[in-house]
Amino acid sequence: MSRAFVKESDGEEALPERPVGPERNLVTRRGLALIEAEIAILRDALAVATAAGDRSAVARASRDLRYWTRRRASAEPIDPPLPADGEPAKVSFGARVTVEDENGRQRSYRLVGADEAEPASGRIAWFAPVARALIGREVGDEVTLPGGTAEIVAIDVTPEPT
Incomplete structure (x- = not known):
């Protein structure tokens, strides 16, 4: 050649x-x-x-x-939507959600974009399996997560500071 x-x-x-x-x-x-x-x-x-x-x-x-x-x-x-007066907050993109498992152990997750996900610090991508199980749920709802069943005990829709 x-x-x-x-x-x-x-x-x-x-x-x-x-x-x-x-x-x-x-x-x-x-x-x-x-x-x-x-x-x-x-x-x-x-x-x-x-x-x-x-x-x-x-x-x-x-x-x-x-x-x-x-x-x-x-x-x-996207900012998490604020609930209307009298309406309960729902888990959505940007929200921080706290769940409690059957043993009383609590974990918090903030649903974020792919590039800002840091699972070790509780920031998970909005399309991750755990996030998908939580989106649209309210306080008191029971969800099945990879580690077992948990109850949603708190939802914070306040955006994180930049």
């Missing part, structure tokens, strides 16, 4: 694009602020890498900046 048709390699592998899931990109106000902060950080990192001539860092920052820019463009900021 002629060398004219072989791409020269500089020894660097092309970075794969970061995948974007098929779910709607619902975000809390806090989540939107986190995305915008990440974009600012990556723009700075790209400028520094470009000035330094660090091709690997430029590739990483460029790829991540493309991802977060797409996430910002598709973001749908």
